[in-house]
Amino acid sequence: MAATTRAPTTPAPSTAAQQLARGQARRPDPPPIQRVRRRRRPSGEPPPLPRHLNASGKWWLALSGVVLVSVLVVVATRSVAFVDLVDTRVLQGIAGIRSPGLTQVAEVAGVLGTSRAIHVLWLLNIAVLAVFRRWRHLLIWVVVGILVVNVAATAAATLQRPRPYEVEVLGPWLGYSMPSLPMTVLATFLVSSLYSLVPAGRRRNTAKWLVGALLLVTAASRLYLAQDHPTDVVAGIVLGVAAPLAAFRMLTPNEVYPVRYRRGSPAHLDVTGARGEAITRALQDQLGVVATAVTPFGLAGSGGSTPLRITVKAEGDEESCIFGKLYAATHLRSDRWFKLGRTLLYGRLEDEKPYHSVRRLVQYEDYVLRLLSDSGLPVPHPLGIVEITPEREYLLVTEFMQGAREIGEADIDEAVIDQGLAVVRRMWEIGMAHRDIKPANLLVRDGTLFLIDSAFAEIRPSPWRQAVDLANMMLVLALRTDAPTVYARARLQFSDEEIAEAFAATRGLTMPSQLRRMLRAQGKDLHAAFLDLLPYRLPPVRIQRWTWRRVGLSLVTLVALLVTVGVVINLLGSPL
Template sequence: MTAPAAQAPAGGQVRRPDPPPIHREPRRRRPSGEPPPLPRHLNASGKWWLALSGVVVVTWGVVLLTGSTAFVDLVDTRVLQAIASVRSPGLTDVAEVAGVLGTSRAIHLLWLANLVVLAVFRRWRHLFVWIGVGLLVVNTAATLAATLQRPRPYEVEILGPWSGFSMPSVPMTVLATFLVSTLYSLVPAGRLRDVGKWVVWGLLLVTAASRLYLAQDHPTDVLAGVVLGVAAPLAAFRLLTPNEVYPVVYRRGSPAHLDVSGARGEAIVRALQDQLGLLATSVEPFGLAGSGGSTPLRITVKAADAAEQEESCVFGKLYAATHVRSDRWFKLGRTLLYGRLEDEKPYHSVRRLVQYEDYVLRLLSDAGLPVPHPLGIVEITPEREYLLVAEFLQGAREIGDPEVVVDDALIDQGLAVVRRMWEIGMAHRDIKPANVMVRDGTLFLIDSAFAEVRPSPWRQAVDLANMLLVLALRTDARTVYERARLQFSDEELAEAFAATRGLTMPSQLRRMLRAQGRDLHRDFLELLPYRLPPVRIQRWTWRRAGLCLVTALALVLTVAIGIDLLGSPL
């Protein structure tokens, strides 16, 4: 059954060519128990360190229950006495300098330096893991030391400063945690990180040797502290910020754009073949400048005709759990600043986000709208990464491209798209130049991630105004307005610009308007036969007031914890 086309002049009729034929292989169902294309995992070294930390905890319990602390104390004391026997004034000076990283001031400076660097490069996930691991380890080490209450070394002179109990060594625990956290949050994976691991080990060995020489800690205190300090951040960063998902890079670009090379790229190719039967030969980013909430991809696949020389392409949008979290923070910020706009509820999972966009894309396609043909959903990592696959508009260009000719026929098509969405009860909610493509004189609307079913009249009016502004970028307001009056009434046009202002315009559209130096919004207002009062957007509700209060309290509490942590002795 063919969906009815939009009611518009002849130049504005929607033309939807069929997508190029694509070769399909039999799909393969992943058996139960088989890992997904890109599984989450903890390397062998991480498992060993977690096992060692477990051994340390079990040993503490055995020692406390059996009362065999005297034997451990005796062994530690004999080792420290042997080290003290080789002391000399020169070695003492060297030891005091070598142990500077274990001092409270040095550890606090390391903490602040990492926070500043991660904030400057906007590596927020690494920053939050860094802070969380730091707070967890510092408080855990302090609690264990207060519980075990092991005194400092006796029968040997303590040369350096110290405070509190000794098991585990709190300075060594915190230093190991901060150094490992620095390694996994600031140093790119590969050769640099491998070298960094040896540097971290060297710094820990030098600091440990200094504290043992100065008799500030027992050997078992240092050993327990290093094991705890290495295991916790190693497990946290490898599980919460795996390099395949959150690589440490210093190139420019949006944090929403994930790296699709290496293991992730191979997983995408394998998943496409197993789940959709598509034989992909390459996966590469595409159109990153116009996307801030996903990773758009151009995927080259085998054509339907094996003898055909030209390769076919499909379009993919890679979504990860990080995009869902970013969407939550974005919508929370909008609620605090402007109140809760329509349909601003965040998604609870990346699976639901992809399912919704695929559903909306199929609705638009079934209604005869010029959108890419949906091809399906691919699971990369369960509940963490999914790929939405659709037709790739080969040869299409953004409507803002200078090579695109925006004539009356193209303007009519864009307006017909909005009219058709009104008729079927939908709103796109993100009409901007990057989402309006043109190919061979045919207009296509892409990126339906924010589309809404049964929107309010306000949302529909905003769609109309944004489409008018997009079409006027390459022409002028009067031409677009005259064509719009053929499909919309004066009241509808007045309502559109009463509902539209800077907040409701996508950021890309605002930037292009500023770059052109034209106030198209004002030009349209001057063409209207009359104006309606502006639609009120900002609203104060009990929910918004409560969120503002909770956010302020959370910021105050975070600052207080940070100040307390920085001022606490190690």
């Protein structure tokens, strides 16, 4: 229509926009915080929350190394006569106490070492981990299982040790005996279940004794039935325990990936115990603030980090609060999968390049926050970055907005509406886009609006991305007021062309999930209400974009899924 060719008219900026542009929209300074002398960690000293392998894990790894070296020695020298002699004498001694009753008991006691029992254990663990969406534990469970089975099978095929001779074998057996493949796989699966399903602490310690008892009973059964040599059983248990124990302790430490069954987002890390102490110590060493309490805060509105309210010492005997966002490697991986999924489903909505390290992620958000603050935008004062574990965990520290409420719960008047619209106008002027404007990221305190959470902000975004910010801001402001009021105030700072483009670029996909939920809960179609107020409409901006990169990623993902399914099916059907 003819309106698309008309020259844009820019309305005169409002008072709120003029104040933001001149940096005159002042807000109270954050409460004073008592500072102490900072301490630089000397070279070689472990970080506040180090990654470690306990003494038991080191012993198991050492024993597995001994087993592997012994296998190499035997293969190289072909001298197993002494080991065979000792094993045979032990089995002959056990065979001397056989009786029909004990044989029946041994057959029942060895049921966990059967192929069917191990397959059931495998499927149950996969089902439980998938139901509780513990994907990292599930991945390690599967990878360790496949790795140990193949290593044990390769070692057995290399050694080619026959089953015990000069002793009657009472139970079923298959293949070579060194190491005992059933004992290796059973130990691997039981230890993997222990570290992926049982919460750390007293319950896990009790479960360790149970796992040890099950392995002991199964081993005793197989020795009584002469299905394996004693050294076969020992080697199998050592390999089966060492591999999953080291993998889970190093890749899923309790401090970072706790096993828990209460509801909650996997992005929200536990900040009690060792991690809480590490945060307190790191804050004092690196920022010079003395923290007295670290508690989660505002978890409902956060899905990509762990937001924290940190109580610190202020002047005299008083206390104050600062805000912290805890980022870990799990958030980095979630960000990568999230961006990969968006690329596969929608093409490139905006910059979907993943971060390569947790450090880069935190550095970028801190930089953007300082850029917004220096531009006069009403954002929390940045206070610095705290390193918890190098390259794995960092804490972004800012001012805590004491007494502020989410905009979805606060009273909104025309002054607050003008401030919200002025924030978008100012971001356009400095070449920024927030990309996540939703009620949880807009706070109101004493009639002043604050913009928080700049994690997704983009520098020099596309015009489409900036237009989406305007529409989302208008929708959020209309949740507590109405569309006509917000539209009337918007025309004081934006032209009809700019508003029409904003709603042409915005629909369900580009709205944050919290905003969509609140719109559905109110039963209002605010998007349609704004469209009805426009003097004209622009055609919707196309979102779906097919590129060679998207096609290639889709094909690679499909092939990877097919290969994974094939490996799992092959493993489930392989005999032990």
